[in-house]
Amino acid sequence: MTLTLRVLAPDKSVFDGDADEVILPSTTGQVGILTGHVSMLTALDSGVLRLREGNTWQSIAVSGGFAEVDANEVTVLVNTAELGSRIDGAAAQKEFEAAQQAAAAFEGQAPSTEKVKAQQALAQARARVQASRGS
16 A cells, blocks of 8 residues: 655645655654555655655655545645656755855844745755755
8 A cells, every 4th residue: 555645836746656664754754654644744854855656766855745644545745845856956055055145144143034934945955955865
């Protein structure tokens, strides 16, 4: 028995198929989902969603959203999602380095909208690098 996984962003369906296991980047830590998992709804953070089909793992970089698990169906609704296999690793690494510098500029400063945006951009860039590497 497998899970049905749907990963949906506002502009596209990123994945729609079967998986034997799904690991979600929830706001409280990683959550592993196998067949027969109890129904739940969880908020997602920027990070890497991992799915296993047989012995093969795939990574999807996601940012902010929700996941619903019900009756062996996992529906993931996120702000952005990108298959790791389609991410240019070198370009993602450059974006990550730029995001690190931008976030570092706010270190030690009081919370502000700009600081939060820089931290979110850093988390998204980190997720893209990790997904491009399959981790």
